[in-house]
Amino acid sequence: xxxxxxxxxxxxxxxxxxxxxxxxxxxxxxxxxxxxxxxxxxxxxxxxxxxxxxxxxxxxxxxxxxxxxxxxxxxxxxxxxxxxxxxxxxxxxxxxxxxxxxxxxxxxxxxx
Amino acid sequence: xxxxxxxxxxxxxxxxxxxxxxxxxxxxxxxxxxxxxxxxxxxxxxxxxxxxxxxxxxxxxxxxxxxxxxxxxxxxxxxxxxxxxxxxxxxxxxxxxxxxxxxxxxxxxxxxxxx
Numbered sequence: 001x002x003x004x005x006x007x008x009x010x011x012x013x014x015x016x017x018x019x020x021x022x023x024x025x026x027x028x029x030x031x032x033x034x035x036x037x038x039x040x041x042x043x044x045x046x047x048x049x050x051x052x053x054x055x056x057x058x059x060x061x062x063x064x065x066x067x068x069x070x071x072x073x074x075x076x077x078x079x080x081x082x083x084x085x086x087x088x089x090x091x092x093x094x095x096x097x098x099x100x101x102x103x104x105x106x107x108x109x110x111x112x
Numbered sequence: 113x114x115x116x117x118x119x120x121x122x123x124x125x126x127x128x129x130x131x132x133x134x135x136x137x138x139x140x141x142x143x144x145x146x147x148x149x150x151x152x153x154x155x156x157x158x159x160x161x162x163x164x165x166x167x168x169x170x171x172x173x174x175x176x177x178x179x180x181x182x183x184x185x186x187x188x189x190x191x192x193x194x195x196x197x198x199x200x201x202x203x204x205x206x207x208x209x210x211x212x213x214x215x216x217x218x219x220x221x222x223x224x225x226x227x
């Protein structure tokens with residue numbers, strides 16, 4: 001699986017937008033970019049995923065660079081409940097859609 | 113989204129005993145389930161892939177005789193930690209994917225403490 005690189009940790013003030021970056025310079029043409037997050041003492045939960053175009057859902061937005069070598073997860077208005085570890089993962093439907101392999105992720109702290 | 117439930121949420125057991133953790137897909141049929149282990153302040157590590165009606169596939173370094181996985185139905189997979197020792201204390205998480213689906217849905221995790 002192609003590797004992703006994320007900052008170990010980030011901080012945000014409550015009610016401000018948060019931009020979580022992810023680098024994936026070795027992404028292949030068929031890799032989808034997935035984001036999951038894990039709240040403290042809970043299992044991970046799906047956040048969003050995309051291939052080429054930017055994506056929006058009720059939880060977040062995903063901005064994908066034109067060359068697809070990086071992406072940014074955007075939380076439009078951070079709340080205390082958004083404090084979690086965020087994982088950026090590449091998944092290829094043809095080879096590895098079955099497995100979700102987690103890297104270290106970014107630990108997001110939200111300051112009241 | 114689909115719901116995956118684990119039971120128990122936490123368990124404390126004595127060293128040398130065995131512990132069974134259940135993973136159920138509540139509103140869909142899961143042909144494939146996955147088991148992860150997570151130590152404090154570390155990421156999730158995939159242990160094995162469980163396919164309904166067949167033997168589980170274990171990741172390198174995971175002892176199949178110690179971590180017994182059974183996926184007897186399309187809605188239930190179990191992980192049994194045999195002869196548990198304190199170093200097996202960890203957070204165990206399962207996930208499930210329904211047939212033809214792409215997303216993985218995760219259980220809430222089971223905290224195992226071996227004393």
